[in-house]
Amino acid sequence: MKKALCTCGLAxxxxxxxxxxxxxxxxxxxxGGDSQxxxxxxxxxxxxxxxxxxxxxxxxxxxxxxxxLQGLNKNPSEERVGSGxxxxxxxxxxxxxxxxxxxxxxxxxxxxxxLRDVLFAYDSWTISEDGRQALNxxxxxxxxxxxxxxxxxxxCDERGTSAYNLVxxxxxxxxxxxxxxxxxxxxNRLSVVSYGKERPFCNEHAESCxxxxxxxxxxxxxxx
Amino acid sequence: MTQVKLISAxxxxxxxxAGLFGILESGAADVFLxxxxxxxxxxxxxxxxxxxxxxxxxxxxxIEEVLKKDVKRSxxxxxxxLPSLGIKTHDIGNGxxxxxxxxxxxxxxxxVSVLVWGKTGLKEADKEADVNMEGFVYxxxxxxVVGGKxxxxxxxVVRLMAHRFADELVFRYTGEPGIARTKxxxxxxxxxxxxxxxxxxxxxxxxxxxxxxxxxxxxRWSPDRRFLVFTAYRNRNTQDIDMIELSTGKRxxxxxxxxxxxxxxxxxxxxxxxxxxxxxGNSELYRLDTRTKALQRLTVNPSGDLSPSWSPNGRxxxxxxxxxxxxxxxxxxxxxxxxxxxxxxxxxxxxPVWSPxxxxxxxxxxxxxxxxxxxxxxxxxxxxxxxxxxxxxxSPSWSPDGRxxxxxxxxxxxxxxxxxxxxxxxxxxxxxxxxxxxxxxWSPAS
Numbered sequence: 001m002k003k004a005l006c007t008c009g010l011a012x013x014x015x016x017x018x019x020x021x022x023x024x025x026x027x028x029x030x031x032g033g034d035s036q037x038x039x040x041x042x043x044x045x046x047x048x049x050x051x052x053x054x055x056x057x058x059x060x061x062x063x064x065x066x067x068x069l070q071g072l073n074k075n076p077s078e079e080r081v082g083s084g085x086x087x088x089x090x091x092x093x094x095x096x097x098x099x100x101x102x103x104x105x106x107x108x109x110x111x112x113x114x115l116r117d118v119l120f121a122y123d124s125w126t127i128s129e130d131g132r133q134a135l136n137x138x139x140x141x142x143x144x145x146x147x148x149x150x151x152x153x154x155x156c157d158e159r160g161t162s163a164y165n166l167v168x169x170x171x172x173x174x175x176x177x178x179x180x181x182x183x184x185x186x187x188n189r190l191s192v193v194s195y196g197k198e199r200p201f202c203n204e205h206a207e208s209c210x211x212x213x214x215x216x217x218x219x220x221x222x223x224x
Numbered sequence: 225m226t227q228v229k230l231i232s233a234x235x236x237x238x239x240x241x242a243g244l245f246g247i248l249e250s251g252a253a254d255v256f257l258x259x260x261x262x263x264x265x266x267x268x269x270x271x272x273x274x275x276x277x278x279x280x281x282x283x284x285x286x287i288e289e290v291l292k293k294d295v296k297r298s299x300x301x302x303x304x305x306l307p308s309l310g311i312k313t314h315d316i317g318n319g320x321x322x323x324x325x326x327x328x329x330x331x332x333x334x335x336v337s338v339l340v341w342g343k344t345g346l347k348e349a350d351k352e353a354d355v356n357m358e359g360f361v362y363x364x365x366x367x368x369v370v371g372g373k374x375x376x377x378x379x380x381v382v383r384l385m386a387h388r389f390a391d392e393l394v395f396r397y398t399g400e401p402g403i404a405r406t407k408x409x410x411x412x413x414x415x416x417x418x419x420x421x422x423x424x425x426x427x428x429x430x431x432x433x434x435x436x437x438x439x440x441x442x443x444r445w446s447p448d449r450r451f452l453v454f455t456a457y458r459n460r461n462t463q464d465i466d467m468i469e470l471s472t473g474k475r476x477x478x479x480x481x482x483x484x485x486x487x488x489x490x491x492x493x494x495x496x497x498x499x500x501x502x503x504x505g506n507s508e509l510y511r512l513d514t515r516t517k518a519l520q521r522l523t524v525n526p527s528g529d530l531s532p533s534w535s536p537n538g539r540x541x542x543x544x545x546x547x548x549x550x551x552x553x554x555x556x557x558x559x560x561x562x563x564x565x566x567x568x569x570x571x572x573x574x575x576p577v578w579s580p581x582x583x584x585x586x587x588x589x590x591x592x593x594x595x596x597x598x599x600x601x602x603x604x605x606x607x608x609x610x611x612x613x614x615x616x617x618x619s620p621s622w623s624p625d626g627r628x629x630x631x632x633x634x635x636x637x638x639x640x641x642x643x644x645x646x647x648x649x650x651x652x653x654x655x656x657x658x659x660x661x662x663x664x665x666w667s668p669a670s
Binding site for chain 1: 356358361369370371372373374375376377380381384385388391392395396401402417418422431432433434435436437438439441442446447448450451455459460461462463467469470471472473474476477478479480481482483484486487490493494495497500502503507512514515517519528530531544546550551572574575588593595616618619634637639659662663668670
């Protein structure tokens, strides 16, 4: 699978040719003197670059304008209309079933552990007093189950943009994680992930539902 | 305006949501978007029918219906109702005879600039799958039939024939390629998962692109329309930026740095990918050179920076930062230089997208806990709120001609996708199926 993708990427990179120099200057100003992690200068070396977290890129510049329009004609010749943008049939992925199995296993493990979630106020990622109490109990459980790995999922209500809510969800998840670390839980046993407003617990347009969705949700990780 | 009345008569079937009109903010009363400029003269155009010369009964009517909607959405033409002007369209025949001459004369007298008509039929009697369409154009300014088109294809592409002809009309009168053949990528709920889909710009022919069973979010097109970049949760714990090739379905990960990697946007020349990543702590903006793979960090700030959108010339980025508390729009050079704040009104401004014409930035603005669409000029001097009323609006995306936006809204309950003119008029709902449709991204013109 991965090999096939790399080959495809290489072929596409190899097809780079037409694009002229970009409009922007090449000098890279390092904002605020911050160190930057410059990746290898491999030309389409997808195997090298994928290790560093950057995959291969095809040439996506526009080759020609005009949109395939040929203009009106007094004696028009016949144009065949195809199906437009070709779209591949979606691959019925085995991943969907696996995701569902893993989610059910996580839910079962988390329910058995009795982990409590943290709820947040509108626009906020501050842990409330109720939230601290919930996390105190969670920390106790983690100390008495020293091999358990816990994931903190950050969630938001539907108000706000998808993108900003992913950042807000990450802030909420990290706030909960940081509090658990303060309580003495090893940071290496905790991971965070943000789902923004994309995995809501309920779907009504009402504050009672919004409150349920502004959440740091603690999940016992199963498997790897 | 009688014209407006005529149009709504023609398009009574199109869902226009009443009560949602553009509102000029204080101090912005002198703002005119292109399509509403007093000197912007739409070209009056009448469709004199598509005669069915064989083939399925619906063929001519279908093409005429799609063509008229395209003509109206182009905002280049004013679609006029010929019968209500007393023009007997059936006399037009093949456009050659004396009957057609009389129709042309009538149209010219009534101020109709362009007449369009055509016929449809089976390509060959024994090949039922193939249909054809001929379309012709009379221009009253030059008093001649300026030309036409002949299309053939399977009966499954008749909508595309009409779209193609509509784009030829726009091309003829503006030199622009038109938007009738553009696509919209978006996210739709599929069971408990959110997956990527692509549909025609008018909401038809939706196709599913991913089936991971979890989350794929916020697709954006490559400049050449061949790829989408998007936020992908490969499993439930890690989150990357992926790319998919539409024609093959091939898909691979382009950014997997760890942490949150979101809001990818390719530069107009395709040479850079701007995105937000939290792999060094909090969400910062980065720019990847897609040829050398050099990764440059653009922002350094303990707050969240996200949602970069390129200016049409690729020299600047507009983005969101909550460095002042709530999220606000900022501008900077595409190398991270010269950062300055753009929005000052309200405590929540996010999801900016720079118009392909360069003159406006659309975004989500919050007023009294309602999340609405706004536009602001890149110099910050002009600002306008485009939508009002209940519902959370999100993820605006410009049409390639800069005359429309698509966005998601919960105004009708569930999240669905809508189109709106850049001046806030003519809201049209595009999706009706399913439990959740969001994050629309309008393709470039072909």
